Amino acid sequence: MSRHHDVVVIGGGQAGLAAGYHLRRLGLDFVILDARTTPGGAWQHTWGSLRLFSPAAYSSLPGRLMPPQEGQTYPDGAHVIEYLTEYEQRYGLPIVRPVAVDAVRRDGDRLRVESGSGEWRARAVISATGTWWRPFMPAVPGRAEFEGTQLHTVEYRRPADLAGQRVIVVGGGNSGAQIAADLAHETDLTWVTQRPPRFLADDIDGRALFDHATARRRALDEGRTDTGGVASLGDIVAVPPVREARDAGLLKAQPMFARMTATGVEWADGTTAEADTIVWCTGFRPALSHLAPLGLRGPRGHIPTAGTRALGEPRLHLLGYGDWTGPASATLIGVGRPARDAARAIAELLAEA
Structure with a gap:
């Protein structure tokens, strides 16, 4: 029917x-x-x-x-x-x-x-x-060799699930920052980002970002100079939990690693880090x-x-x-x-x- x-x-x-x-x-x-x-x-x-x-x-x-x-x-x-x-x-x-x-x-x-x-x-x-x-996970060399747990943003729930573990959070956007802040107190955390994280000023939130995006769209529609998207302001909104973890020195990002191993990850210079769980906040x-x-x-x-x-x-x-x-x-x-x-x-x- x-x-x-x-x-x-x-x-x-x-x-x-x-x-x-x-x-x-x-x-x-x-x-x-x-x-x-x-x-x-x-x-x-x-x-x-x-x-x-x-x-x-x-x-x-x-x-x-x-x-x-x-x-x-x-x-x-x-x-x-x-x-x-x-x-x-x-x-x-x-x-x-x-x-x-x-x-x-x-x-x-x-x-x-x-x-x-x-x-x-x-x-x-x-x-x-x-x-x-449709969660996306990048094709990192050695990913299939890693013997620990791999989660995407969609599968992460609470820090208690990973308490006491060595955890690597991958991703420099809002999800990566919020989940890293969530895990900073209860795990041995390593936060990895493709480029250095860019925090928006503390007084800028989604309301200001929407206003900025709207003004940019209006400018483009009227044929004026492109003022740059919201990404030109930064990548991470400093909501209170993120701000607190950042100010406590718990959100110090490492650059993206080159490959994964059975027990963790390895950077291009040979530095390694062991991990029980990797959380992919990769969009x-x-x-x-x-x-x-x-x-x-x-x-x-x-x-x-x-x-x-x-x-x-x-x-x-x-x-x-x-x-x-x-x-x-x-x-x-x-x-x-x-x-x-x-x-x-x-x-x-x-x-x-």
């Missing part, structure tokens, strides 16, 4: 909810398919001490401010899950879960969305599956395998887009995968604007049809 809608949104995390908000405002008939069994998207699977980079009010989806978390300037993951749960209920978003989408195919004037739970046919599709489900790739039948894949695994619209399939929009699908679109506060643009573009497409 196949169900028909104007729009199918694939993914019920923050990007899918933002899309749903704007589709509802435009009066379109849509459904959101979510592979998770409960609300919250990837936030359900993060480590315990994770903190947002921005105060609650600056970590909000369209239409509804995130309430502050008592005793916390920067909310934790559990607070985000509560907010997303309340958000989808508040707006009565039509979410079907759990539905894991296997493929999207062209089917005449429709796109056919296939899953183990059935099929949906839509005049347009918004893919909002994110990146959390993600977009989770787009369900779109493979459309034949749209471009360089670096990205699908070429104009804004959120796929260049090779105008009925498909991609939302929340990174700056290539809208400035700051992988953040709570940033996804609202590209979600609005995608919904408007789809409404215009359907009106023309």
Whole structure:
């Protein structure tokens, strides 16, 4: 049995909810398919001490401010899950879960969305599956020889799990810094980064980064000089736990090692370090395998887009995968604007049809 809608949104995390908000405002008939069994998207699977980079009010989806978390300037993951749960209920978003989408195919004037739970046919599709489900680990020589434990960011939970161990954390971004700070007191920690870590000034958080990204986008749209992306300001937001570990001298990064051995790692100069566990905080790739039948894949695994619209399939929009699908679109506060643009573009497409 196949169900028909104007729009199918694939993914019920923050990007899918933002899309749903704007589709509802435009009066379109849509459904959101979510592979998770409960609300919250990837936030359900993060480590315990994770903190947002921005105060609650600056970590909000369209239409509804995130309430502050008592005793916390920067909310934790559990607070985000509560907010997303309340958000989808508040707006009565039509979410079907759990539905894991296997493929999207062209089917005449429709796109056919296939899953183990059935099929949906839509005049347009918004893919909002994110990146959390495709962790990236670099091909370091000797990685298969290492006899200890290797974890990615997605598998790390709490310092108690690694207490007393020799741990190497790899990665100089926010995740690497937060997890290194988390482990600094309970493990024999070595923090390794590709380049020297660049901490943002203590008074700069996600709110300032979003303002900077927005100003840059406006400048580019108006043909003015590129002011540089948020990366020009630094890589790591100094949220309180990171700031405390840094100021205590516990976050002194080592350069990237050259190879791995059975018992640890080795640098190019022959220096070695033993390790029981290596935590790879090395990022993600977009989770787009369900779109493979459309034949749209471009360089670096990205699908070429104009804004959120796929260049090779105008009925498909991609939302929340990174700056290539809208400035700051992988953040709570940033996804609202590209979600609005995608919904408007789809409404215009359907009106023309």
